[in-house]
Amino acid sequence: MPFCLQNTIVLLVAIATCALGQLAFDHNVIPSCSPDEEVCEFDWTIRHSQTMIVFDKDDIVQPHPLIYTNGSLFIRLGCDEYEEATQEEIQRTITAEGRHKMIYVINGQFPGPPVVVYEGQQVVVRVKNELLNEGVTIHWHGQYQRGTPWMDGVDMVGQCPISPGQSFVYRFIAEPAGTHWYHSHLGVQRTEGIAGPLIVLPRPTNKTDNHEPIENEFMVLTQDWYSFSSVELLYLFNWDLRRYSFGLDDERCFISSEKQKTDLGFSGFMLFESGLINSRGHHYPVFGDVPKLPLLPYETFVVESNKTYRFRVINTANAFTLFISVDQHQLEVISTDGHDVEGVKTDFIGTTPGERVDFLLRTNQKPGNYWFRVEANGAGKVKGILRYDSVDAGIPDSERKICSVERDDCVVVNCMNKVFPPHFNLKCVALHEMKADKRLDKREVPKYTDDGSFVEIMLSNRYKTQSTIAVINGKSFVKPSSPLQTYPDIDKVTESCNKTDLRCVDEVCFCTQIIKVKLGTTVQFVLVAPGPFVNEPILGLQHPIHIHGHDFHVLKVAYSNYNTSSGISLGMNEDIECETHVWCDQPKWKNSSWGGDNIPGLNLVDPPLKDTVLLPRHGYTVIRMRADNPGFWFMHCHIEIHQVTGMALILQVGDVDEMPPTPKDFPTCGNYNFPQEEFEEIIKKPKKRPSDVNNKVLKGGSPIVNDKIVISGVQSAPGCAHLEEGGKTTTVYILTLFALITTCIVFGVCLAYQTVDKKRLMNRFDKYALSVKYNTIGCDDKEKLVTSSISDPPPSYLTFRRI
Known part of the structure; x- marks a missing residue:
């Protein structure tokens, strides 16, 4: 490839990269659309980027590393060329905490671009995946997704991952109002860039002056x-x-x-x-x-x-x-x-x-x-x-x-x-x-009934630190092989927890745990957090539990059994009874008369509404919700490592025929097995392609139409030719003219780039002659540059202090 043409292509790629390059995150809440607009639309491109890299928006040249040395931040222009970074350059760089690290960006931003819409607006987000080798999904954390459960963004529950090079359009109604967020729900992508704020503002007519004016x-x-x-x-x-x-x-x-x-x-x-x-x-x-x-x-x-x-x-x-x-x-x-x-x-x-x-x-x-x-x-x-x-x-x-x-x-x-x-x-x-503000949300706590429309479910959320397996009621979650919200045969795409040959290791079984409840049921979850071993109170972790598609009232948070003088945990809360002194995967109330409304300490009057709740170590949390949103909904610990290692399940609300039908042509995916019989049949009798029936081709490349060879004719005018097929003539004048114009444009852009680049270098030379801002770091400085990356050795244990 000619050098000039190669430079031109690099320039065009740089322009495209810079157009979506690093952008500073604006932390001010600014509506993305006016409240009068029915639809609020966004276009996103997800790609890789890196922290501590400066994208030059003025010269549109290649990005440069930002390095910290000699007590200052420098842009590295070459192997031995450094320029002290300006505040403007630093502010539009994703610095993180100063180390270079590969991250994900949405439209060049980390965190991702804010989505600030009004309640009831239709939100449309076109997501283009330009990652090299990873799929991606986007979950809209806190949104009900009523009528659109396949827009919830959980891979293999709501949708297939968006493959590299593909795009996917999310479309849903913004509900409820409040502070929410979006993030990738595939693997462990969310904490390295694929996340951002989703703020749903109340309609101006629905605002209540319950606080002083907010600046x-x-x-x-x-x-x-x-x-x-x-x-x-x-x-x-x-x-x-x-x-x-x-x-x-x-x-x-x-x-x-x-x-x-x-x-x-x-x-x-x-x-x-x-x-x-x-x-x-x-x-x-x-x-x-x-x-x-x-x-x-x-x-x-x-x-x-x-x-x-x-x-x-x-x-x-x-x-x-x-x-x-x-x-x-x-x-x-x-x-x-x-x-x-x-x-x-x-x-x-x-x-x-x-x-x-x-x-x-x-x-x-x-x-x-x-x-x-x-x-x-x-x-x-x-x-x-x-x-x-x-x-x-x-x-x-x-x-x-x-x-x-x-x-x-x-x-x-x-x-x-x-x-x-x-x-x-x-x-x-x-x-x-805390008490719900009844002036804004008058929703009452769903009532306890004994007519079968109320169920209480106890779930033990445990993390086995020795084997690094997370479980709910002794089961570690296995993803379906095809999204359940596309309504495949569930038995064929899940590892049923009722199988007789279920794979189990050390009292932990691996399966696709699904809890099914009737549409309209009131569900009371008692979430329990034992340690890896019940009889070792020093171990154990808290868990934030999130339920998709719903919110719930937090009726009670009960903490560990504590020593009141030292504050140290003595083990599981004494209200809970475990099946053994080692495991607590099937917890129950120690007092068998407890249940429903008959649990001491419940706030049934004005408890707060949430969709993610703290489950304290060695304690339990009681939440109550109305299962009124049909679909397959993910329920899981929001600690990323806990979720991907199995602390999750699927809450099925209603039967499939009560759920919204999947949109036409909604993408599907799943396991595939190429049968041996079909393979043998194909290789024995290769099927003719439809185009081969009336269009045979000789080794030389000339087509055969109706078993007659058509010889290509050549015109006498130099540089122009036509092919005759069945008496028809196809010219290439237009193609030739287009090629000539394209060549001229390419070389013109190349010449312009070289002129601009020469001028840029001259400006840098002038700047070097007039200011000490542009410099070459000396040998001593280079030594500091290397050693500055070595941290002071902290102790080999964590230290703590009180407030």
Whole structure:
């Protein structure tokens, strides 16, 4: 290929890439369409990208790495050429926490582009998959999908994955209003880019003035972040190698903190490397307060004094419960999972993966810069900045609130533990203790009846840390081989849990667990969270449980049996009886008279509505819902590793003939077996293609029409020819002319590019002559460039502190 033509093609590819290149995430809530529009449409392209890569929007040249060295951020232009990055270049770069890592982007964005629509609008999203070798699906977390269950976006439950190069159009009605989000529901893609906010605004005529005027609304997507890809992280667990989470060749080992007590909960079963707020983050070595790369940008929320702001927080994490606080500012929780509650003033807000919480912040403090903190149960943290607009941007020196009797106890909403040692000075507000705002949502709790339309189902959610298998009632979920919402023969595409030859290992059976309930049934789930072994209270994890297509009332959250003086768990809540002292896969009430409404501590008057709920370790949670949305709905733990390793099931609401019919030509997929008999028949008697019947071809390439060879004729005019077929003449004048025009355009673009590139290089030369901004790093600097990537060795165990 000629050099000029090759450069032209590279240029055109660069232009296309830059058109969808990295874009800064706008955290302001701005409607995507006006409320008068019936349909709100979006076009997405999903592809790979990488953190710490700068896309030059001015010159439209190849992207360059962004590197951190000598206390500054540089753009690497060549092997020995570096240019200090401008603030504008840094701000439009996906920096994460400073390491280069392959990620997914939607239209060049991470997090994905906001979808801000009005309740009742039809949402249309055209998704083009330009990943090289992965399928993808999009789940619209929190949306009912009434009448469109095959738009829910769960692979092999609602739809087939969108293959590379293919596109798929999602179309559904935005319902209910509130803070929601979307994310990939295939494998472990969601925590590395395929996720974004989905805000459904109430219609202007439906708004209720239940709060003071709100100056602005911010979207806050928080998550944990790892140097390993999510797939690598998953297999470290599957292969029981998570102790090498610092790196397979790193001398440090991660020791699980399940046995350790912390102030807000337990740090969990995996390393917290770092976190992100709207894709901005830092790595804090040895759990200190000084980040490793201080000049990386912080996500910053700019506010005015004496105003009220609404923050819509979405926990998109892989695994960690994250606690939100803002130094020297009190927060007021007003909504959970898109459903309004009566305001609860608090200091810390707990969010588990998948949960959303909206809070009000009043800017009544001295103007300045304050830390916006996101903390992971004592295992790590990430910070943003709340900046008053009357002061210059700067690094805050504010302090986290100290909880003491002298300064008042701290209030924690949605806490992991109910009981804390007295000297922690913490007060917990459990989910069921919050009250639904009846002015906005007048839905009553579904009533208990004894006519068969009420069922109570107890589900034990357990993670076997030794074998890395997640189970519900002793069953680890196996995906169907074809999406159930396309209505195949269920017995042929699932591993039935009723099979006599079911595959079981160590008391765990692998099958497609389906719970079927009649349409209109009131279902009360009692969700239980035992540890891997009932008689070992030091082990165990909390789980965020999410149900698709429905929401539910949270009637009770019951925590572990605690030592009231130390706050340490003594084991399973004593209300629950397990079948043995080892397993608890078939739990039941210890008091056999309990059930329905007859469970002490239920809030049957005004409990909050949610679609994702905390299930505390060694405790249980009671939720109640009306199964009124026909379809096959996924129910699972929203910790990504738990879900993909089996803590899931399918809730079938109604019979297939009560479910919406699949759209015409909806894509299907599944297992295929090429029968030996059919194979032998085909190779013995090859079938003629339809085009071969009347159009035979000789080895030389001349066609035979009606068994007569037609010889191609050649015109005398140079450069032009025609072929005669059955007396018809086909000319190629137009094709030749098109080829000549295309060639001229290609070489013209090439010449223009070379001219622009020459001018760009001259400008850089001038800039080098006039400023020290463009430089070549010396030998000493190169040595620092290499050594700067080596972190200070933290200890080989997690450390904890109280507030």
